[in-house]
Amino acid sequence: xxxxxxxxxxxxxxxxxxxxxxxxxxxxxxxxxxxxxxxxxxxxxxxxxxxxxxxxxxxxxxxxxxxxxxxxxxxxxxxxxxxxxxxxxxxxxxxxxxxxxxxxxxxxxxxxxxxxxxxxxxxxxxxxxxxxxxxxxxxxxxxxxxxxxxx
Ligand code: DAT
Ligand code: MG
Numbered sequence: 001x002x003x004x005x006x007x008x009x010x011x012x013x014x015x016x017x018x019x020x021x022x023x024x025x026x027x028x029x030x031x032x033x034x035x036x037x038x039x040x041x042x043x044x045x046x047x048x049x050x051x052x053x054x055x056x057x058x059x060x061x062x063x064x065x066x067x068x069x070x071x072x073x074x075x076x077x078x079x080x081x082x083x084x085x086x087x088x089x090x091x092x093x094x095x096x097x098x099x100x101x102x103x104x105x106x107x108x109x110x111x112x113x114x115x116x117x118x119x120x121x122x123x124x125x126x127x128x129x130x131x132x133x134x135x136x137x138x139x140x141x142x143x144x145x146x147x148x149x150x151x
């Protein structure tokens with residue numbers, strides 16, 4: 001099947017608000033395959049590494065404090081077009097600009113509390129998967145529904 005993979009994280013606000021199953025369910029129902037998942041509290045230094053492309057932005061320090069403030073569900077999802085379409089499922093960066101029907105559009109209000117992260121392209125997907133997971137934490141398996149999702 002399709003080996004494209006993306007890094008998706010439920011941020012501390014999504015975990016605290018009880019939205020893990022809601023978010024996992026949306027990726028699962030779409031037809032994507034979960035290949036890695038863990039619950040971790042990132043250090044602030046780790047958060048800064050994850051968001052290093054935003055280090056010059058005024059909200060950077062608050063963003064890193066927030067990401068490291070509690071448990072995060074780190075995941076890798078696999079499937080055809082999952083990087084780009086995963087971003088579509090998530091919605092725009094600001095929940096105020098996210099369409100209804102998207103995760104951020106349906107489930108949150110403020111840009112700095114937007115509950116989920118998703119890789120924004122093939123290169124960041126590879127980098128973020130490598131930052132958050134060891135290779136042996138990625139599980140390759142055949143899922144029963146693949147023959148119904150892909151021809
Ligand atoms: P995205 O998470 O949609 O990829 P991004 O990479 O531009 O967005 O920014 C990363 C996170 O930083 C974003 O999810 C929430 C936070 N953020 C972005 N713009 C912000 C702003 N203007 N004020 C506060 N936080 C912001
Ligand atoms: Mg981003």
